[in-house]
Amino acid sequence: MTQEPATGRWSRRKQTRPSEIIEAALDLFVERGFAATKIEDIAKRAGVTRGTPYLYFASKEELFKAVIREGLLPRIEVGEALVRDFNGPATALLEEVVRFSWQAIAKTKLAGIAKLVMAEAGNFPDVAKYYHDEVVHRGQNLVMYTLEYGVKRGEFRPMDIDYTMRVVIAPIMMAMIWQHSLGVCINESIDDDRFLDSYLSLLKCGLCQRID
Amino acid sequence: MTQEPATGRWSRRKQTRPSEIIEAALDLFVERGFAATKIEDIAKRAGVTRGTPYLYFASKEELFKAVIREGLLPRIEVGEALVRDFNGPATALLEEVVRFSWQAIAKTKLAGIAKLVMAEAGNFPDVAKYYHDEVVHRGQNLVMYTLEYGVKRGEFRPMDIDYTMRVVIAPIMMAMIWQHSLGVCINESIDDDRFLDSYLSLLKCGLCQRID
Amino acid sequence: MTQEPATGRWSRRKQTRPSEIIEAALDLFVERGFAATKIEDIAKRAGVTRGTPYLYFASKEELFKAVIREGLLPRIEVGEALVRDFNGPATALLEEVVRFSWQAIAKTKLAGIAKLVMAEAGNFPDVAKYYHDEVVHRGQNLVMYTLEYGVKRGEFRPMDIDYTMRVVIAPIMMAMIWQHSLGVCINESIDDDRFLDSYLSLLKCGLCQRID
Amino acid sequence: MTQEPATGRWSRRKQTRPSEIIEAALDLFVERGFAATKIEDIAKRAGVTRGTPYLYFASKEELFKAVIREGLLPRIEVGEALVRDFNGPATALLEEVVRFSWQAIAKTKLAGIAKLVMAEAGNFPDVAKYYHDEVVHRGQNLVMYTLEYGVKRGEFRPMDIDYTMRVVIAPIMMAMIWQHSLGVCINESIDDDRFLDSYLSLLKCGLCQRID
DNA sequence: TATGAATGAGGCTTCATTCAT
DNA sequence: GATGAATGAAGCCTCATTCAT
Numbered sequence: 012m013t014q015e016p017a018t019g020r021w022s023r024r025k026q027t028r029p030s031e032i033i034e035a036a037l038d039l040f041v042e043r044g045f046a047a048t049k050i051e052d053i054a055k056r057a058g059v060t061r062g063t064p065y066l067y068f069a070s071k072e073e074l075f076k077a078v079i080r081e082g083l084l085p086r087i088e089v090g091e092a093l094v095r096d097f098n099g100p101a102t103a104l105l106e107e108v109v110r111f112s113w114q115a116i117a118k119t120k121l122a123g124i125a126k127l128v129m130a131e132a133g134n135f136p137d138v139a140k141y142y143h144d145e146v147v148h149r150g151q152n153l154v155m156y157t158l159e160y161g162v163k164r165g166e167f168r169p170m171d172i173d174y175t176m177r178v179v180i181a182p183i184m185m186a187m188i189w190q191h192s193l194g195v196c197i198n199e200s201i202d203d204d205r206f207l208d209s210y211l212s213l214l215k216c217g218l219c220q221r222i223d
Numbered sequence: 224m225t226q227e228p229a230t231g232r233w234s235r236r237k238q239t240r241p242s243e244i245i246e247a248a249l250d251l252f253v254e255r256g257f258a259a260t261k262i263e264d265i266a267k268r269a270g271v272t273r274g275t276p277y278l279y280f281a282s283k284e285e286l287f288k289a290v291i292r293e294g295l296l297p298r299i300e301v302g303e304a305l306v307r308d309f310n311g312p313a314t315a316l317l318e319e320v321v322r323f324s325w326q327a328i329a330k331t332k333l334a335g336i337a338k339l340v341m342a343e344a345g346n347f348p349d350v351a352k353y354y355h356d357e358v359v360h361r362g363q364n365l366v367m368y369t370l371e372y373g374v375k376r377g378e379f380r381p382m383d384i385d386y387t388m389r390v391v392i393a394p395i396m397m398a399m400i401w402q403h404s405l406g407v408c409i410n411e412s413i414d415d416d417r418f419l420d421s422y423l424s425l426l427k428c429g430l431c432q433r434i435d
Numbered sequence: 436m437t438q439e440p441a442t443g444r445w446s447r448r449k450q451t452r453p454s455e456i457i458e459a460a461l462d463l464f465v466e467r468g469f470a471a472t473k474i475e476d477i478a479k480r481a482g483v484t485r486g487t488p489y490l491y492f493a494s495k496e497e498l499f500k501a502v503i504r505e506g507l508l509p510r511i512e513v514g515e516a517l518v519r520d521f522n523g524p525a526t527a528l529l530e531e532v533v534r535f536s537w538q539a540i541a542k543t544k545l546a547g548i549a550k551l552v553m554a555e556a557g558n559f560p561d562v563a564k565y566y567h568d569e570v571v572h573r574g575q576n577l578v579m580y581t582l583e584y585g586v587k588r589g590e591f592r593p594m595d596i597d598y599t600m601r602v603v604i605a606p607i608m609m610a611m612i613w614q615h616s617l618g619v620c621i622n623e624s625i626d627d628d629r630f631l632d633s634y635l636s637l638l639k640c641g642l643c644q645r646i647d
Numbered sequence: 648m649t650q651e652p653a654t655g656r657w658s659r660r661k662q663t664r665p666s667e668i669i670e671a672a673l674d675l676f677v678e679r680g681f682a683a684t685k686i687e688d689i690a691k692r693a694g695v696t697r698g699t700p701y702l703y704f705a706s707k708e709e710l711f712k713a714v715i716r717e718g719l720l721p722r723i724e725v726g727e728a729l730v731r732d733f734n735g736p737a738t739a740l741l742e743e744v745v746r747f748s749w750q751a752i753a754k755t756k757l758a759g760i761a762k763l764v765m766a767e768a769g770n771f772p773d774v775a776k777y778y779h780d781e782v783v784h785r786g787q788n789l790v791m792y793t794l795e796y797g798v799k800r801g802e803f804r805p806m807d808i809d810y811t812m813r814v815v816i817a818p819i820m821m822a823m824i825w826q827h828s829l830g831v832c833i834n835e836s837i838d839d840d841r842f843l844d845s846y847l848s849l850l851k852c853g854l855c856q857r858i859d
Numbered sequence: 860t861a862t863g864a865a866t867g868a869g870g871c872t873t874c875a876t877t878c879a880t
Numbered sequence: 881g882a883t884g885a886a887t888g889a890a891g892c893c894t895c896a897t898t899c900a901t
Contacts, residue, residue, distance in 0.1 A: 028860090046258045047346050050896060060862050062898080071896070129404045130342030134259050143409050168428075174414070174421035181397035182390045188400070189389075192341045192351075202386070209386035216380075217429025240885085261870065272887055277872065452881090470682045471770050474875060484883050486877080495875070553828045554766030558683050567833050592852075598838070598845035602818045609817035612824070616765045616775075626810070633810035640804075641853025664864080685891065696866055701893065 029067045030081065032057045036064075037078050041123025041191060045075055045131045076138055082124050083146050086115050090153055101161030102215060108157050109214075112183050113207060122187035129188065154180055158218070167218045175218075182210050241279045242293065244269045248276075249290050253335025253403060257287055257343045287350055291358065294336055298327050299361050306365055313373030314427055320369050321423060324395050325415070334399035341400060366392055370430070379430045387430075394422050453491045454505065456481045461502050465547025465615060469499060469555045500562055506548050507570050510539050514577055525585030526639060532581050533635060536607050537627070546611035553612065578604055582642070591642045599642075606634050665703045666717065668693045672700075673714050677759025677827060681711055681767045711774055715782065718760055722751050723785050730789055737797030738851055744793050745847060748819050749839070758823035765824060790815055794854070803854045811854075818846050 035057035039048040050071060051061050068074040090111055097104050116122060128146075132139035154176045161167030186201060247269035251260040262283055263273050280286040302323055309316050328334060340358075344351035366388045373379030398413060459480035463472040474495060475485050492498040514535055521528050540546060552570075556563035578600045585591030610625060671692035675684040686707055687697050704710040726747055733740050752758060764782075768775035790812045797803030822837060 044258075044343060044346060046256075049894090061864090061896095062862055063860085065897070066860070126341070129338065129400050131256065133254075133404050134256060139405055139409065143405055147405065170424070171417055171421045174417045175425065177397070177413075177418065178394045178422045178425050181394040185389070185393035185396055188341055192345050201389075205383055205386045206389065209383045210390045212382070213387065213390050213425070213429035215429075216431070217425035217427075219428075262872085263870085271885095273871095273889095274873080274887060275885080278885070283871070468682075468767060468770060470680075473873090485875095485885095486883055487881085489876070490881070550765070553762065553824050555680065557678075557828050557831060558680060563829055563833065567829055571829065594848070595841055595845045598841045599849065601821070601837075601842065602846045602849050605821035606814045606817040609813070609820050612765055613813075616769050625813075629807055629810045630813065633807045634814045636806070637811065637814050637849070637853035639853075640855075641849035641851075643852075686893085687891085695864095697868095697892095698866060698894080699864080702864070707892070 028057075028059070028063070029077075032059070032064050032067060032074070033077050033081050036074050037082055037120060037124070040075070040078060040127050041120055045071075045127060072135055072138065075135065076141055079124055079128070079138070079142055079146065082121050083116075086121065087146060087149050087153075089115065091149065094153055094156055101157065101164050101166040102219075104157050104160060105214060105218075106211060108153065109183065109207070109211060113186075113203070117183055117187045117190075118203070123191045125184060126188045126191040130192075151176055151180065161218065170218070179214060179218075182206075240269075240271070240275070241289075244271070244276050244279060244286070245289050245293050248286050249294055249332055249336070252287065252290060252339055253332055257283075257339060258346070262286075284347055284350060287347070288353055291336060291340070291350070291354055294333050295328070295358050298333065299358060299365075301327065302365055303361065306368055313369065313376050313378040314431075316369050316372060317426060317430075318423060320365065321395070321419065321426075325398075325419060329395055329399045329402075330415070335403045337396065338400045338403040342404075363388055363392070373430065382430070391426060391430075452481075452483070452487070453501075456483070456488050456491060456498070457501050457505050460498050461506055461544060461548070464499070464502060464551050465544055469495075469551060496559055496562065499559065500565055503548060503552070503562070503566055503570070506545050507540075510545065511570060511573050511577075513539065515573065518577055518580055525581065525588050525590040526643075528581050528584060529638060529642075530635060532577065533607070533631070533638075537610075537631060541607055541611045541614075542627070547615045549608060550612045550615040554616075575600055575604065585642065589644060592644045594642070603638060603642075606630075664693075664695070664699070665713070668695070668700050668703060668710070669713050669717050672710050673718055673756055673760070676711065676714060676763055677756055681707075681763060682770070686710075708771055708774060711771070712777055715760060715764070715774070715778055718757050719752070719782050722757065723782060723789075725751065726789055727785065730792055737793065737800050737802040738855075740793050740796060741850060741854075742847060744789065745819070745843065745850075749822075749843060753819055753823045753826075754839070759827045761820065762824045762827040766828075787812055787816065797854065801856060804856045806854070815850060815854075 032053065036048070036053045039053055039056060042048075050064055053074075054061050054064055057063075064074060068077060090108070093107065093111055094104070097107070116125075128138070128142045132142060155172050158167060158170065158172050158175060158179070162169060162172075186206060190201065244265065248260070248265045251265055251268060254260075262276055265286075266273050266276055269275075276286060280289060302320070305319065305323055306316065309319065328337075340350070340354045344354060367384050370379060370382065370384050370387060370391070374381060374384075398418065402413065456477065460472070460477045463477055463480060466472075474488055477498075478485050478488055481487075488498060492501060514532070517531065517535055518528070521531065540549075552562070552566045556566060579596050582591060582594065582596050582599060582603070586593060586596075610630060614625065668689065672684070672689045675689055675692060678684075686700055689710075690697050690700055693699075700710060704713055726744070729743060729747060730740065733743070752761075761782075764774070764778045768778060791808050794803060794806065794808050794811060794815070798805060798808075822842065826837065
């Protein structure tokens with residue numbers, strides 16, 4: 012069924028099995044939600060059978076965690092590097108951070124994970140804690156750093172960093188959620204440019220030092 | 224818990240039963256999610272037995288709809304009236320709308336419904352459609368009206384209303400979602416005043432007509 | 436809902452309630468079968484509510500028995516009288532018996548009872564016994580009498596009365612069953628004249644004294 | 648009862664399981680009727696647990712269809728072959744058809760299926776259609792062919808084939824039904840020879856060309 | 860390493876029956 | 881007599897998980 016690489020039809024590719032399963036799980040979790048996704052469907056999409064996922068993941072919940080780990084962490088790390096190495100106007104950094112989140116996360120399947128966790132983490136405290144520490148916290152720091160950077164440079168007005176960060180992050184999060192919940196049913200998609208323009212305009216005006 | 228007008232099983236409460244069941248369902252759906260909530264638990268919390276909910280609601284899904292109908296629609300209507308009757312500066316209207324959404328929805332259990340629908344409506348297209356038409360659409364109109372009002376009065380800069388509306392709504396939505404998913408697990412709550420202040424500051428600066 | 440006779444809207448007609456319920460039960464049992472018919476539907480069709488049938492019948496099963504009793508017994512009695520009083524050629528008696536069964540039973544709702552008992556009596560030994568003794572046995576006697584009558588008169592050939600009776604009865608029974616089971620789904624109805632003609636031709640030729 | 652090729656739960660019998668389940672279902676459906684038979688009981692009798700039947704049959708109704716398919720269709724096919732290959736007097740063919748139906752169907756558990764369908768197909772239109780097309784229709788054709796064959800050869804008198812077929816079939820059908828409904832309760836069984844003799848005598852006399 | 864038949868707890872829903880009013 | 885809200889046992893079906901092969 013699945014395409015085997017050139018090493019011959021029966022090379023079992025032990026190393027790649029787990030990630031194929033994670034990939035399949037990501038797709039299906041995002042499409043249907045955690046509870047509504049059957050292990051068997053994941054197995055099928057990964058080209059294996061019912062029992063195989065259990066060779067690599069102790070339970071459906073562990074598989075859920077692995078999906079988060081493999082999917083989001085690498086992107087977060089790229090984002091962190093991007094901020095760390097930046098030099099220039101805060102407005103530019105802000106725009107870079109926003110566009111990165113948009114391109115590298117919000118427009119990909121990974122956005123579905125965010126929605127997924129919001130949706131179902133409540134029933135899996137383990138997962139929630141893990142996600143919070145490894146994803147949310149680091150993502151928030153990224154934005155807070157940007158805001159502080161702008162304030163320090165005198166580009167942004169003084170502000171309550173913690174909470175402004177939440178307000179700043181929200182539209183991106185919501186865009187991710189919309190694309191993977193109601194949006195799908197109602198068949199309404201988002202125009203990237205119009206969204207980013209409206210968003211960035213509001214941010215730039217809203218954060219900047221007023222001269223009046 | 225609930226007041227019994229008579230004793231025990233035969234207390235004849237056709238009028239109050241449905242809302243008791245809806246109330247119980249709201250609590251549990253919000254606590255655990257739709258799929259993870261058992262009808263029997265709803266029944267128990269409402270002080271009845273397994274069969275009783277089915278006297279009033281044809282299925283779990285219909286009960287879900289009723290929860291939305293009874294919970295959110297009245298608030299939406301109040302919001303609509305509030306906007307309809309308003310006269311004065313757009314900034315004040317905006318603030319009123321925001322504070323109303325916050326107090327009357329975001330800080331109550333109803334916020335959980337929003338989260339709930341985001342999370343699970345994907346698997347229940349019926350519910351999704353209903354929620355979109357009756358809640359999302361009307362809520363969005365409310366905000367769009369406010370923005371247009373400000374633009375017409377020259378208080379707000381010209382803008383892409385459709386998309387700015389999304390950006391404006393997002394922080395409230397996220398606050399609602401936050402409180403009912405990760406927030407719960409991480410045990411981190413939001414300081415109302417700091418959140419609203421940061422949010423309104425950003426909005427007011429971000430939307431207003433720049434004089435420069 | 437139901438038409439009340441002229442004695443005033445609230446004359447409760449105690450005497451007629453049970454037969455109205457039986458009538459409704461007959462209709463529905465015949466339409467849908469015993470197990471598939473809900474007491475509530477019977478009540479509704481009889482113009483009363485869920486609890487009322489239990490005032491007159493201890494259980495659904497007892498109601499079943501009552502339906503048989505009230506529906507079939509009177510017709511059987513008419514048939515018995517018809518045979519008892521007959522004088523004339525056996526062929527004519529046979530035809531009379533056949534046409535009576537056809538008109539007074541097979542073409543009416545009562546045919547449904549026969550089908551009903553065949554179908555479900557197995558699960559209700561009580562009912563089965565009752566039906567056998569009161570309906571089957573007496574019906575069979577009626578036919579056996581007719582055959583004996585013909586043999587005695589030298590019109591019919593000597594025969595194994597017990598078993599020929601079964602063969603003779605079968606087509607009528609089957610016609611009743613067809614009309615109330617597959618026939619309904621497949622939407623195939625029986626042409627009375629063609630059926631009776633074919634049936635009677637076979638019987639007359641098949642039973643008569645051969646001269647060869 | 649059943650031969651276990653290996654021991655216990657893990658005996659891997661994908662090939663034999665379905666027929667074991669069908670067999671068990673046939674027994675119980677015939678004994679108790681379709682609606683009154685619980686899947687769990689079928690499972691138990693087949694030596695498996697609740698979930699197993701669903702590995703092979705999508706629903707109780709599909710299992711019912713399978714019972715028909717596996718049970719009756721092969722016999723029908725044998726009957727068709729029998730008629731197709733026949734050469735000789737029509738009376739002999741008729742007798743062969745009758746005796747075959749008797750031995751291969753009416754005297755076996757399969758007779759119960761016929762009764763079952765009559766009894767309950769009304770509530771399962773799918774099954775009814777399937778049964779009608781695959782069993783009733785083909786069975787009827789078999790008999791109609793026989794009658795036409797006799798008429799063509801001048802052995803049988805001219806007749807209304809469609810309806811005479813119904814009359815001819817009825818006694819066999821009734822015998823099948825009888826054995827699986829009232830007969831069981833009343834504990835009255837049929838003497839094969841006496842029944843077939845009476846039946847065939849009636850048919851032969853009733854259908855033949857009279858010389859008078 | 861991989862399979863996939865089998866398990867069995869658990870959820871949704873139905874409906875005959877009860878009984879306070 | 882009549883009502884109809886409430887009960888609760890019971891049935892169908894799903895699916896995460898196990899484990900002999």
